[in-house]
Amino acid sequence: MLFQKRTDMIRPEEALPGRTEPMAVAEVHPVLGTPLVGPWPDGHEVIYFAMGCFWGADRIMWQIPGVHSTACGYMGGWTPNPTYEETCTSRTGHTEIVMVVFDPNVANIETLLAAFWENHDPTTANRQGNDIGTQYRSAIYTTTPDQLLAVDASRDQYQASLSHSGYGNITTQICDAAEAGDGIFYYAEDYHQGYLHKYPAGYCNHGFCQVAYATP
Numbered sequence: 322m323l324f325q326k327r328t329d330m331i332r333p334e335e336a337l338p339g340r341t342e343p344m345a346v347a348e349v350h351p352v353l354g355t356p357l358v359g360p361w362p363d364g365h366e367v368i369y370f371a372m373g374c375f376w377g378a379d380r381i382m383w384q385i386p387g388v389h390s391t392a393c394g395y396m397g398g399w400t401p402n403p404t405y406e407e408t409c410t411s412r413t414g415h416t417e418i419v420m421v422v423f424d425p426n427v428a429n430i431e432t433l434l435a436a437f438w439e440n441h442d443p444t445t446a447n448r449q450g451n452d453i454g455t456q457y458r459s460a461i462y463t464t465t466p467d468q469l470l471a472v473d474a475s476r477d478q479y480q481a482s483l484s485h486s487g488y489g490n491i492t493t494q495i496c497d498a499a500e501a502g503d504g505i506f507y508y509a510e511d512y513h514q515g516y517l518h519k520y521p522a523g524y525c526n527h528g529f530c531q532v533a534y535a536t537p
Contacts, residue, residue, distance in 0.1 A: 327411035328447040330455050333502075336399035337412050343402050344508045346392070351515030352383050355390045358508070361422050365389055368421050368433065368468055369396055369498060369506060371460035372441035373449030375417040376516040377527035381436050382421045383515070387428025392420045393513040397460060397494070397501040405510055411454045414502050416494075417509075418460065430468060434475045435534040437461065440527045443479075444489040450526045459491075462498040469497060475534070482532045 350357050361367070372378045375393040383391045395403050398414025408415050421433060441449055443459045463469040472495050480491050498504060508514075517523050 327454055331398075331412055331414050333399045333414070335412065336414050337403065337407050337410070339401035339403055339407070339413070341401065344510055346508050346511045346514055350383070350390050350392075352518045353388075353390055355422075357390060357392055357514060359422075361389065362424070364426070365422055365424050366468070367464050368423070368430070369418050369460075369462040369501075370421060370433070370437050371397070371416040371418040371458060371462075371494075372437060372443075372527070373417070373452055373457050373459075374524065374526060375419050375509065375513065376523060377525035378417075378419045378441075379515065380517045380525070381440055381527060382419055382433070385423075385428055385432060385436060387424045387426075387432075388421055389424060390420075390422040393509040393516070394418055394420060395456075395507045395509060396462060396498070396505070397458075399503050401503070401505075402507055405513065408456050409454070411456055413456075415456060415507070416458045416460050417456055418462070418506070420506055430471050431475070431536045434472065435536050438475065438479045438534045439532075440530065442530045443491045443493045444483065446492040452526065458494060460494040460501070462496060462501045464498050469495070479532070479534055482535065486532050488531055
């Protein structure tokens with residue numbers, strides 16, 4: 322029952338208790354050579370993308386020019402400092418997520434959104450392929466009002482493209498990061514950080530899924 326495939330969201334009072342100690346991670350991004358935890362350069366922004374297993378999503382994002390740093394973690398739930406094993410029970414409320422720190426003058430948010438929409442299936446609730454459970458749900462958590470406006474507009478635009486091609490409705494959870502569960506991004510264990518750089522043949526279920534995103 323450790324890795325049960327639960328597709329109904331737990332209530333906050335049902336969440337596992339977790340712990341007070343955060344995960345210990347390396348100080349430097351294994352690929353980009355930038356800080357993994359911060360501080361971030363002035364003028365940079367943070368946004369969070371959940372698109373199934375975070376290993377592949379992390380690699381997609383760190384390859385985009387203008388992305389300063391990325392990190393795998395857990396967000397959107399209520400268990401403090403959850404472990405990977407706990408998150409995989411669907412009893413923390415968290416989704417596997419990638420924090421993306423980017424320079425908006427180099428990495429236009431539309432470029433990030435195109436990578437997000439095109440490389441997973443946002444129409445399958447609480448699953449990506451054979452990865453099933455609320456921990457694999459599609460989500461975008463924003464940190465500025467302008468980000469939220471851009472994300473909402475991109476969803477509507479991509480939904481029109483999906484509908485035109487005969488696909489279903491987008492199920493992606495979109496909200497301000499402060500409103501996602503307890504509002505805290507919890508770093509995943511260090512071995513998850515840059516996983517597909519450390520293990521190039523590791524599991525990845527990401528790739529172009531359905532319909533191209535028309536960048537404005």
